[in-house]
Amino acid sequence: xxxxxxxKGYVNCPNGxxxxxxxxxxxxxxxxxxxxxxxxxxxxxxxxxxxxKESNIPMLGCEHAWIAAGALTIAIRNEKTIKIExxxxxxxxxxTRKQAIGAYCGLTGVCGIAPxxxxxxxxxxxxxxxxxxETSNTMYVVAQVIEAISKEAGPCCCKNFVYKALDVACExxxxxxxxxxxxxxxxxxxxxxxxxxxxxxxxxxxxEG
Numbered sequence: 001x002x003x004x005x006x007x008k009g010y011v012n013c014p015n016g017x018x019x020x021x022x023x024x025x026x027x028x029x030x031x032x033x034x035x036x037x038x039x040x041x042x043x044x045x046x047x048x049x050x051x052x053k054e055s056n057i058p059m060l061g062c063e064h065a066w067i068a069a070g071a072l073t074i075a076i077r078n079e080k081t082i083k084i085e086x087x088x089x090x091x092x093x094x095x096t097r098k099q100a101i102g103a104y105c106g107l108t109g110v111c112g113i114a115p116x117x118x119x120x121x122x123x124x125x126x127x128x129x130x131x132x133x134e135t136s137n138t139m140y141v142v143a144q145v146i147e148a149i150s151k152e153a154g155p156c157c158c159k160n161f162v163y164k165a166l167d168v169a170c171e172x173x174x175x176x177x178x179x180x181x182x183x184x185x186x187x188x189x190x191x192x193x194x195x196x197x198x199x200x201x202x203x204x205x206x207x208e209g
Contacts, residue, residue: 011103028063031055033093036070037086043182044075044166052159059194064158065100065112066093071162072120072169081179088123095119105156111149113161117169118142124177137176144168152204155197160204163187 005020032055039047048071057063069092077084096119100112121127121141125134145168149161163185170183189206192199201207 010107028055028057029066029093029097032057032063032066032070033090036067036074036089036093039071039074040078041182042075042079042180043185044071044170045163045183045185045187047071047075048162048166049185049187052162059191059196060156060158062097062100062102062112064162065096065116068113068162068165069093069096069116069119072117072166075181076120076124076173076177076179079179079181082124082177084124092116092119092123095122110146111156111158111161113149113158113165114142114145117145117165120169121176141169141172141176144172152200154200154203155195157195157200157204159189159191160206163206 003020007020009018009020011018032051035051035054039050041047048067051067051071052064055063055067057067070089073084073089073092076082077089096112096116099110099115105111118138118141121138122135125138127135127138129135145165148164148168152160152164167183170181173179173181187206188208189204190208192201192204192207199207202209
């Protein structure tokens, strides 16, 4: 433990160590945010890949959700059709952090990367409970993200989910946000040997083979 707070946990180290949800990734969050603000280009896939490499995050972890939200938001800002302020990026990341909690992909069936994409659409569209299409369109995109990443599970892979989620986000960005983002990439995973639960290999869209 780091802060000595008591809470019910679902994931712990084989050696008995445990880090609470508040402390989890605390040090890396600021690092990732700093890298996000420096990112260039309008291809969120490329931006995310650079963020993953530069931040040296674990193979699996909620940090991937922050990267998904940040890569998408900064790409939209760089595209310049929509004016994205620093406050918007901060808000997307903070909203994501509230729902991207360790192991909840298995505990609730919702990977934190899905609401990460939802946070970006929600902020830009102004989604809220009383709204109509703003909320509906945001939920639809999130549903498509969940469907896409559900086909890549078994075991789950956060890096795969980031790329699949961003691909979906780009697919609907022009229709719902009037923003044209680049989607082309030639990424091949270099981390298959690091997967703690065993890589899906040929079942994964990004496996080197």
